[in-house]
Amino acid sequence: LPAEFIIGVLASPMLWAIVQQTQPASSGIYSVCARFFSNISYSLYLFHLPIAYFVSGLINSPWHPFTYNLKDISVFLGTDIFIVLVVYFLWRTFEARTDHIRAVVFKEEMRISTAD
Numbered sequence: 001l002p003a004e005f006i007i008g009v010l011a012s013p014m015l016w017a018i019v020q021q022t023q024p025a026s027s028g029i030y031s032v033c034a035r036f037f038s039n040i041s042y043s044l045y046l047f048h049l050p051i052a053y054f055v056s057g058l059i060n061s062p063w064h065p066f067t068y069n070l071k072d073i074s075v076f077l078g079t080d081i082f083i084v085l086v087v088y089f090l091w092r093t094f095e096a097r098t099d100h101i102r103a104v105v106f107k108e109e110m111r112i113s114t115a116d
Contacts, residue, residue: 003068043091051083
């Protein structure tokens with residue numbers, strides 16, 4: 001059987017079980033991971049593909065298809081972890097302070113408009 005079919009068959013019950021959960025998540029690994037990835041989701045969306053292309057060009061040059069062996073799977077997982085770490089750094093640098101910056105800017109804007 002093709003690997004994609006096996007992954008689909010294994011992922012389907014997991015997705016069904018997740019959809020059936022209606023109560024809030026208790027504090028635990030799922031809650032921590034969900035909060036982390038929801039915080040960085042826009043940065044992850046924005047930066048993951050350019051970083052993946054860059055890292056893939058560095059690692060996989062000259063290009064060759066990945067095979068299903070321990071070395072290639074380790075490289076793939078390492079690349080994924082690296083991408084998440086870089087995106088987290090970018091999120092902390094730019095996006096994490098957006099609410100604070102917005103409050104300062106609007107407070108200054110309000111101060112200027114009330115002075116007129």
